[in-house]
Amino acid sequence: MIRLSWSSRQQARLWHSGMLLAGLAVLAPVLSLLVLAVQGSPGHWTHLLDHVLPHAFVQTVILLAGVGVLSAALGVGGAWLVTAYDFPGRTTLSWALMLPLAVPTYIVAYAYLDILHPIGPVQGAVRWVLGYDSPRDFRLPDLRNLPGAILLMGFVLYPYVYLTTRSMFATQAASLIEASRLLGHGPRSTFFRVVLPLARPALAVGLSLVLLETLNDIGASEFLGIQTLTVSVYTTWISRSDLAGAAQIALLMLCLVIALIAAERQGRRRLRYSAGRRAHPLQPRPLHGAAAWLAALLAAAPIVVGFLVPAAYLLEQTVGRLLQEGPPSAQLLHAGLNTVGISLVAMLITLFLGLVVAWSAHIMVRPQPWQRALPRLATLGYALPGTVLAIGLLFPVTAMDHGLAWLRDHLGLESMRLVLMGSPLVLAVAYAIRFLTISVGSIEAGLMRVAPSMEQAARLLNETLNGTLRRVHLPLLKPALATAALLVFVDSMKELSATLLLRPMNFETLATWLYGEAARGTYEEGAIAALGIVLAGLVPLIALARLQQQTHHGHHA
Amino acid sequence: MSLFCASLLQRLRPLGGLSIGLTLLAASGAMAAEVNLYTTREPRLIQPLLDAFTQDTGVEVNTVFVKDGLYERVRAEGGQSPADVLMTVDIGNLLDLVDGGVTQAIRSETLDAAIPAHLRGEDGHWYTLSLRDRVAYVAKDLDVGALHYEEVADPQRRGKVCIRSGQHPYNTALIAAFIAHNGLEATEAWLRGVKANLGRPATGGDRDVARDILGGLCDIGIANAYYVGRMKNAEPGTDAYRWGEAIDVVRPTFKASGGTHVNISGAAVARHAPHPEQAVQLLEYLVSDEAQSLYARANYEYPVKAGVALDPVVASFGVLQVDTLPLTEIARHRKQASELVDKVGLNQ
Secondary structure, three states: OOOOOHHHHHHHHHHHHHHHHHHHHHHHHHHHHHHHHHHOOOOHHHHHHHHHHHHHHHHHHHHHHHHHHHHHHHHHHHHHHHHHEEOOOHHHHHHHOOHHHHOOHHHHHHHHHHHHOOOOHHHHHHHHHHOOOOOOOOOOOOOOOHHHHHHHHHHHHHHHHHHHHHHHHHHHOHHHHHHHHHOOOOHHHHHHHHHHHHOHHHHHHHHHHHHHHHHHOOHHHHHHOOOOHHHHHHHHHHHOOOHHHHHHHHHHHHHHHHHHHHHHHHHOOOOOOOOOOOOOOOOOEEOOHHHHHHHHHHHHHHHHHHHHHHHHHHHHHHHHHHHHHOOOOHHHHHHHHHHHHHHHHHHHHHHHHHHHHHHHHHOOOOOOHHHHHHHHHHHHHOOOOHHHHHHHHHHHHHHHHHHHHHHHHHHOOOOOOOOOOOOHHHHHHHHHHHHHHHHHHHHHHHHHOOOHHHHHHHHHOOOOHHHHHHHHHHHHHHHHHHHHHHHHHHHHHHOOHHHHHHOOOOOOOHHHHHHHHHHOOOHHHHHHHHHHHHHHHHHHHHHHHHHHHHHHHHHHO | OHHHHHHHHHHHHHHHHHHHHHHHHHHHOOOOOEEEEEEOOOHHHHHHHHHHHHHHHOOEEEEEEOOOOHHHHHHHHHHHOOOOEEEEEOHHHHHHHHHOOOEEOOOOHHHHHHOOHHHEOOOOOOEEEEEEEEEEEEEOOOOOOOOEHHHHHOHHHOOOEEOOOOOOHHHHHHHHHHHHHHOHHHHHHHHHHHHHHEOOOOOOOHHHHHHHHHOOOOOEEEEEOHHHHHHHOOOOOOHHHHHHHOEEEEOOEOOOOOOEOEEEEEEEEEOOOOOHHHHHHHHHHHOOHHHHHHHHHHHOOEEOOOOOOOOHHHHOOOOOOEOOOOHHHHHHOHHHHHHHHHHHOOOO
């Protein structure tokens, strides 16, 4: 262990205080929910246990299991195909597999319901082929059920798994996979005995994002008629005006989530995943003939289902709208600018906080168990449904406002109304609290890949902590930061629930605009806004893809 | 990526700074005449009314559309809240605001003259702005004649009924009215019958009922009447128009009262309203003949003020015989209704 210099110790103290502050920001909404929950009476639990929770629990577990298996299969499968094999279109497919990230789940659900509806184009064609006149005579099964929800969410959410596992395969697995090949293991045996176990930490990160997103989804679940635990939180709050009761259920769910995540981490605590000293990218094995086309087809399928079909649907609807009504209104364009602006601010805050938390944890000398647990707090924001998090934020934010007002009164300044509540800045901070786990997770994984020897060398050369971060880690963290930036930006653009509750007056984002159209029962007019969300998400996706290709080429050189 | 962000940020910096600055200014509130509207109603639905109000009075309307948690936000903002007018749909939601203490009593002869006494709070804490009758959408080729809500549960309709989530306020209010008329036990049996009759899960929106009738998933469904005004008045050739054309509207009645279930949209003046005069001014405008007729023509909702002309499509549904049950009775049974939906598993 190299002793830290005095200035480094000062710097470390600053980083640690930053982490504590970030931790408090994330804890604040949970604590205010706790205060709400204990104010409620336990009276409604008899009803919930008798009539709601058993069914909701089973539905939620089946939904999570289904979406988990499907998204893991698609994500890991896709990542493995494009890293281990070479086939026609591989380069394009390797970034296109991220595309479904750009489409919110509730839009995909709406698009597919319309396309596959008895009066939609698909069933119409089927009836025409089979010679039926009316949907009353012949119908295919409806999409609005549990299997339908599993399929839709699996195909939309798999890119989280794809993104995390692919970078793992690309940089770490090569020598072990080559060893396995040399030892005579076939592709299947190599995949199941080497690749999959190696991918476990990356899979855990990606899959936990998928599962939390599924668990906390309200739009698509309600739309498809699935009674999940989150739906029962809403019902308790909205239909029975029992916010305290809703907070009780939400916190109980949160405990379950934390327990599951902790169990998974505990399970691989004694496993080590550091890169070998000669980490180098895997040489993809060229495929020929039918095998090559089959690989291309397999890699393309998730993109078609998760992105191309819904995007084509939105495009068709938008063109129809534009032809009928002329160009979109100035308000919609303004909503688009709001969306991009606030998502960028949220992205910067989230990256900064993520760096503070991850770096502070990284430089801790002999941390206590509770200090080691601090970065895990970042998960809290993502582990709650968006609206519930927003409700939890209402009270701390307005409390600060009331404090400011008190201060102004005592300083004899002009009295003002709310400063923080209803400001775009607080909305961006809310996004940051929600998505902090993404940046912390990415940056932590990136830091683990930096060889300790480089850090020790920098310290031996008398670099301070901040100097090491700036000159050694940050350049190496570029891919991790870029991935986190993309995910946070795209997720911020799609965010709806917290925005609806916390936004400023006269402030629309594309998502709230779309929701407004939906609330009026004119979904089809929201197509333009929906397409806007998708298009604005494509730009950073493509930028990230280009960055990654550059890095890969760099490795090859 | 970082370069891209930097350049984009540079371009957006003036804009971002401007909008944050503007909000800070707006929060200080020392500007021209304005009124701040917190609404759970989608603002573009009422935008024509608000524009006409601004034109008439010169008072600017700032809106924030909050979906869930309007009450929680206003309560948390407390004495500093910029909210002047709180607008929402469903009597239960409206009374939650009143009972939660975030509204204030106002006196206005204009409001009292325009709104019948049973459609406003005795103490001036809440006012109805429009009525929304919950009706039956019926497949064009099906002749049901007169219909009672009770008959939706008839076993002969097995697999032929569509309805949105039983926990949606439109449905909990209807079920609450059913409880008030027929008692808990009869309502439970009715809901079990409705559940057995469902042609697809109880989900989606009210317009999906029309769409699914066209798709052959059901023949009859329960939904709000004004959606039909929107669908049948849509541009021919659009999906909405096709759905609207697939159905007729029948106004069911309760056997006990002979009236059709009606819910409301309404508003209240916020307890700490910084512009109470403009708030009352806005409410008074919303019940003027001009605004009420805009409600009827632009939203296809039923005017709360008597004698205002209806949209032709809405007029074609015939006379609306409003259920005599007091609105407060509906709000009182809402929790029971919601629990009954869980108990019979209507949404499962």
